[in-house]
Amino acid sequence: MIFRNVWRRNNIGRRMNEAVRIFENKIIENLKVKGHDELTAAHINLTRNLDEDGTRLTELARRASLTKQSMSELVEQVERTGLIEKRRDPNDGRAKLVCFTEKGLIWLEAFHDSLDFAEKEMRDQLGSALVDFIVEALGKYVEAQTQKDTDPPD
Numbered sequence: 001m002i003f004r005n006v007w008r009r010n011n012i013g014r015r016m017n018e019a020v021r022i023f024e025n026k027i028i029e030n031l032k033v034k035g036h037d038e039l040t041a042a043h044i045n046l047t048r049n050l051d052e053d054g055t056r057l058t059e060l061a062r063r064a065s066l067t068k069q070s071m072s073e074l075v076e077q078v079e080r081t082g083l084i085e086k087r088r089d090p091n092d093g094r095a096k097l098v099c100f101t102e103k104g105l106i107w108l109e110a111f112h113d114s115l116d117f118a119e120k121e122m123r124d125q126l127g128s129a130l131v132d133f134i135v136e137a138l139g140k141y142v143e144a145q146t147q148k149d150t151d152p153p154d
Contacts, residue, residue: 023118030114036107038081046074046098047083047111054087054097083107 008014024041031037039047049055049063061071075098078084083104089095100108123131 023122026118026121027111027114030117031110034110034114036110038083038107039078043074043078046071046078047108050084050098050100052100052105052108054089054099056089056095057098060098 021041024044027044028039028041031039045064045066046060049060055063057071057075058068060075061068064071066074075084075086079086082101084098085101086096087099089097119131126134
């Protein structure tokens, strides 16, 4: 296969996307080895954005860059596994929070262990200094973009 537009395969967006896919698949594989086969990589987009004390559906959708309808479907799927549930928001009786259940908090600990495992593998392959640099640089980029998005126009 000949690529006339090599830039399409070798750009930072594509490389970050590929790295996230590989990293998350390592986490999912490790979770399965540990007996947690409840979720797929698609569901991680929900759990990574879910605060431990609960998050409203609209906020989950915003954080994940999904429509409310798409996030609602993910919530229903994960809710069927027993890892999350909807609870009344104590600050607004009309609203619901999506929350981890006790089973979900146990899963979250296994997820944390699996994330550590995947990160250790990355550090072994790339070196800790480079991984630290990548994390720091991406953090600065996100912070700068977030600040830019919240700054009022001149």
